[in-house]
Amino acid sequence: MAPRIHICIDTADPWALAPFWADALGYKVGQPLSGSTYLYLEAPDPSAPVVYFQTVPEPKVVKNRLHLDLRSAEPDVLIEHLESLGATRIGDRHSGRSCNWFQVMADPAGNEFCVCDESGRLLS
Numbered sequence: 001m002a003p004r005i006h007i008c009i010d011t012a013d014p015w016a017l018a019p020f021w022a023d024a025l026g027y028k029v030g031q032p033l034s035g036s037t038y039l040y041l042e043a044p045d046p047s048a049p050v051v052y053f054q055t056v057p058e059p060k061v062v063k064n065r066l067h068l069d070l071r072s073a074e075p076d077v078l079i080e081h082l083e084s085l086g087a088t089r090i091g092d093r094h095s096g097r098s099c100n101w102f103q104v105m106a107d108p109a110g111n112e113f114c115v116c117d118e119s120g121r122l123l124s
Contacts, residue, residue: 006050007068010060011109014039014053020085020108024070027051060110068113071099075117079103082115 011017018029018039027041027048037055072078079089086108096102099116106112 004050006052009051009053009111010056011053011111012056012059013109014055017107017109018053020087021051021053023085024082024087024107025051064112067111069099069102069116070113071116071118073119075101075103075115075119079105079115 009017009021014037015032018041021027022029022041025041026044028044030040030042032039038052040050040052043050070078070082079087082105083089087105090104090106090112093101093103096116099118100120102114102116104112104114
C-alpha cells in the first residue's frame with residue numbers, strides 16, 4: 001500500500017502564511033488546536049494531500065530542497081492571483097520538460113514553488 005502524502009511547511013507564523021496556501025491550493029484554513037504549534041488546512045477532498053504548518057523559530061535562509069509545483073492551464077491568471085496574495089516571481093520563466101514552461105515563485109515567507117504551464121502554449 002502506498003503511503004499518504006502530508007506536506008509540512010515550516011514558518012515563523014503559520015496563521016499569517018496559511019491563508020496564502022489555502023487560497024493557492026483551494027483548501028480552507030482549519031481551526032488551530034489550543035496550545036499547538038501546528039495549523040492544518042482543510043482539503044476540499046479527503047484524498048487530497050494533507051497540508052499543515054509548523055511553527056519554527058529560525059528564518060528561512062537557503063533555497064528549498066523540496067518544493068511544490070502548481071500546474072495550471074491558465075498559468076498567467078494563477079501567477080497574477082498568487083502575486084495579489086503576496087507571492088513574488090523569482091527570475092524569468094524557464095522551458096519545461098514535464099510542462100510547457102514554469103515560473104519559480106516565492107510565497108510570502110520566502111518558500112519557493114513553481115507555477116507550471118499546461119495550456120499547450122510554448123514559451124516565447
